[in-house]
Amino acid sequence: MARAPERPSIMDSHSAQRAVLGAGALLATVGAAFFFATRSKNDPNERLISDAPKWTLRDKPKGKKGALIGRSVTINLPRQEVYARWRDFTRFPDFMDNVRSVEKLDERRTKWTIEAPAGKTVELLTETTHDVPGERIAWRSVEGSQITTAGEALFSNAPPGRGTVVQLVMTYVPPAGTLGKLIAKVFQREPNIQARRDLRRFKQLLETGEVTVNASPSARKSESPTEARI
Amino acid sequence: MRAVTWHGRHDVRVDSVPDPEIVNPRDAIIKVTATAICGSDLHLYDGYIPGMRAGDILGHENMGEVVEVGAKSTLKKGQRVVIPFTISCGSCFFCSKLQFSACDNSNPAETADPSEIAYGHSMGGAFGYAHLTGGYAGGQAEYLRVPYSDVGPIIIPDGLEDDEVLFLSDILPTGWQAAVNCDIEPGDTVAVWGCGPVGLFAIQSALVLGAHRVIAIDHYPRRLELAKSMGAEILNYEEVDVREALNEMTGGIGPDACIDAVGMESHGLSIDNLIDTAKAHTFLGTDRPHALRQAILACRKGGRVSIPGVYGGMADKFPIGALMEKGLTVKSGQTHVQKFGKQLLEMIGEGKLDTTFMISHRASLEDGPAMYRHWHDEQNDYTKIVLKPQMAKGDVKETRELADVSF
Numbered sequence: 114m115a116r117a118p119e120r121p122s123i124m125d126s127h128s129a130q131r132a133v134l135g136a137g138a139l140l141a142t143v144g145a146a147f148f149f150a151t152r153s154k155n156d157p158n159e160r161l162i163s164d165a166p167k168w169t170l171r172d173k174p175k176g177k178k179g180a181l182i183g184r185s186v187t188i189n190l191p192r193q194e195v196y197a198r199w200r201d202f203t204r205f206p207d208f209m210d211n212v213r214s215v216e217k218l219d220e221r222r223t224k225w226t227i228e229a230p231a232g233k234t235v236e237l238l239t240e241t242t243h244d245v246p247g248e249r250i251a252w253r254s255v256e257g258s259q260i261t262t263a264g265e266a267l268f269s270n271a272p273p274g275r276g277t278v279v280q281l282v283m284t285y286v287p288p289a290g291t292l293g294k295l296i297a298k299v300f301q302r303e304p305n306i307q308a309r310r311d312l313r314r315f316k317q318l319l320e321t322g323e324v325t326v327n328a329s330p331s332a333r334k335s336e337s338p339t340e341a342r343i
Numbered sequence: 344m345r346a347v348t349w350h351g352r353h354d355v356r357v358d359s360v361p362d363p364e365i366v367n368p369r370d371a372i373i374k375v376t377a378t379a380i381c382g383s384d385l386h387l388y389d390g391y392i393p394g395m396r397a398g399d400i401l402g403h404e405n406m407g408e409v410v411e412v413g414a415k416s417t418l419k420k421g422q423r424v425v426i427p428f429t430i431s432c433g434s435c436f437f438c439s440k441l442q443f444s445a446c447d448n449s450n451p452a453e454t455a456d457p458s459e460i461a462y463g464h465s466m467g468g469a470f471g472y473a474h475l476t477g478g479y480a481g482g483q484a485e486y487l488r489v490p491y492s493d494v495g496p497i498i499i500p501d502g503l504e505d506d507e508v509l510f511l512s513d514i515l516p517t518g519w520q521a522a523v524n525c526d527i528e529p530g531d532t533v534a535v536w537g538c539g540p541v542g543l544f545a546i547q548s549a550l551v552l553g554a555h556r557v558i559a560i561d562h563y564p565r566r567l568e569l570a571k572s573m574g575a576e577i578l579n580y581e582e583v584d585v586r587e588a589l590n591e592m593t594g595g596i597g598p599d600a601c602i603d604a605v606g607m608e609s610h611g612l613s614i615d616n617l618i619d620t621a622k623a624h625t626f627l628g629t630d631r632p633h634a635l636r637q638a639i640l641a642c643r644k645g646g647r648v649s650i651p652g653v654y655g656g657m658a659d660k661f662p663i664g665a666l667m668e669k670g671l672t673v674k675s676g677q678t679h680v681q682k683f684g685k686q687l688l689e690m691i692g693e694g695k696l697d698t699t700f701m702i703s704h705r706a707s708l709e710d711g712p713a714m715y716r717h718w719h720d721e722q723n724d725y726t727k728i729v730l731k732p733q734m735a736k737g738d739v740k741e742t743r744e745l746a747d748v749s750f
Contacts, residue, residue, distance in 0.1 A: 189434065189436060325477075327478040329363050330480050331399060331400060341451060
C-alpha cells in the first residue's frame with residue numbers, strides 16, 4: 114500500500130529540534146497530516162492504529178520544548194457560525210486570558226499584545242497560513258515576533274443535533290533567557306491549561322452570550338464583588 | 344451588607360462585606376428574605392469539602408425580592424423569587440436535556456479545572472459551595488447576585504408564604520428527584536435511609552408518586568417521628584438489624600427501591616491543594632458509604648437504588664458484586680432543580696405537599712453561627728433552620744409543636 118508523502122509536521126521531532134536552534138526560529142508549517150497518528154516515535158516501521166488525534170498519544174511527539182497540545186470542545190451552534198465567530202481575531206480579548214489586544218496588520222498578518230507579569234507586555238506577530246471557511250484556520254509566528262508559535266483551529270460537525278466540534282491545536286517555543294521565563298509564565302507551564310480555559314470561555318460566549326464570571330462578594334478585603342476570582 | 348461566612352473548620356462568622364453588583368447582562372440582584380441551612384452545609388462546616396477559602400459566603404437555599412436587573416434579565420423589580428441552588432445557563436447540551444445541575448457553562452474557566460481533574464468533567468456551578476462549583480457567593484446574606492436570571496428563579500405568586508416555597512430552592516426537588524429516580528411501580532415498597540430534610544421530602548414524594556409503602560431509617564427519635572407523620576413506617580437502626588428488619592417487613596423479598604439520603608460519612612476528603620493533589624493521586628478512598636452499602640445489600644433483586652446523598656470522592660469496600668449480581672439499577676446526581684420547579688410550585692399551591700412541617704427554628708443572620716453549631720451538635724432538636732435577615736439578633740423562634748412530640 115502506497116504511503117502518503119511525508120510532509121513536515123508540527124509534531125515531527127526533527128522539525129522541532131531545528132526550531133530551537135537559533136532564537137526566534139520558525140516552526141514548520143502545521144500540516145493536517147498530524148491530525149491522525151501515523152508512526153510510533155520509537156519504531157518508525159510500527160504503524161499506530163488508534164483513530165484518536167495525535168495530541169492524545171502516550172508518547173507525545175515533541176522537540177526539546179515545543180510539545181504538541183490540543184484541546185476539543187463542542188459548541189451548540191452551526192459550524193459556519195462558530196467558524197465566523199472565531200475568524201474575527203480582534204474579538205479574542207473577549208474570551209482569552211492575557212490577550213490584551215489583537216490588531217490586523219494586513220490581510221494575512223496579525224499583531225497580538227499579550228500581558229506578561231509585572232505589568233509588561235509582549236508582542237506576538239503571526240500570519241495566517243490556511244483559511245478554509247467553516248473548516249480550518251492555521252497560523253504561525255513570523256520574523257520579529259517575541260514568541261514563536263504555530264497552531265490551528267479545526268471546525269467539524271458534532272453528531273447530528275449537537276452543533277460543532279472546535280479543536281485547538283498548537284505549540285510554541287519560548288525564546289531563551291529571562292524573556293523566555295517571562296513568556297513561560299504568561300502561557301503558564303502547561304499551555305494546554307490556557308487552551309482549555311480559552312475554549313471554555315469561547316463556548317460560554319457563543320452559547321450563553323456571556324463569559325461566565327463568579328464575581329460576587331466575600332469577606333476577603335483583597336477582593337471586589339465585580340472581579341472574577343480563582 | 345452582613346453575611347454568614349466560612350473561616351475554617353467549625354468556624355462560621357457573620358462579616359460585613361460589599362454588596363453584590365450586576366456583572367453580566369443576564370444577572371439580577373435579589374434582597375434575601377429567607378435562606379436555609381442545608382445538611383450539605385455541614386460538610387463545609389466540618390471542613391470536609393476542599394476548595395473553601397476563609398471569607399466565602401455560605402448559603403444555597405435562597406429566596407427574596409428582585410431589586411436590580413441586568414440588561415438581559417427577564418425578571419422585574421419587586422418580584423418574589425426562589426433561587427435554585429444550581430446555576431444553569433439554559434442553552435448548553437445538558438440544560439437542553441433538562442440536566443441543569445450538569446450545566447457546561449456555569450462553572451467559570453478559572454474554577455472548572457479542579458472538578459474536571461477529579462471527576463473527568465467539570466461540575467456545574469452552584470451558590471455558596473466551594474470553588475469546585477464555581478466559587479459563587481452564597482445567599483446567607485442580605486443580597487445575592489443571581490447569574491442567568493432568565494433561567495433559574497421561580498416567580499412566586501401572592502398567597503404563598505415564604506416558608507412554604509423556600510425549599511423549592513433545593514431540598515424539595517432533591518427529595519422529589521430521589522423518588523422519581525426510584526421509577527416507582529404500583530405495589531412498590533420504598534426504603535429511605537436518612538430522615539433529614541431531604542429524606543423527609545423523599546418519603547413524602549414517594550407516597551405522592553404512588554409507592555404502596557415507605558420504610559424510613561434513622562436513629563434520631565424526633566426525625567423518625569417526622570417521618571412517621573409523613574406516612575412512613577420507621578426503623579431505628581440502634582434498635583434493629585436494618586437488613587433483617589427490611590426483609591421480614593417485605594415478606595423476604597426486600598424493598599423494591601432504596602433511597603440513600605445520607606451521603607458521605609464523617610471522614611470525607613482531606614485535600615489541601617485542589618489541583619495538585621487531584622492530579623497527583625485522584626481522591627483517596629475516604630468516603631464511608633455505610634448507608635449506601637446497606638441499601639445495595641437490602642434492595643431486592645432487579646430493584647432500584649436512588650442516590651441523592653452527596654458524595655465527593657472514592658469509597659472503600661463498595662459492594663459492586665452485589666450490585667451487579669442482583670441486577671440493580673442505580674440513579675444518582677445533584678438535583679436538576681429547574682426541571683421540577685414549576686410542577687412542585689403548583690403542587691404546593693394545591694396543598695398536595697407539606698413543606699413547612701420540618702422547620703424547627705427561625706433566626707436572624709447574626710445568629711447564623713450559633714445555628715450552625717446547633718445544627719451540627721443537636722440534630723434531634725434541630726431539624727431545619729431558616730435564617731431571615733429581617734429578624735433581630737437573639738430573636739430565635741423555635742417551633743414548639745415539634746418539641747412537644749412524644750411516642
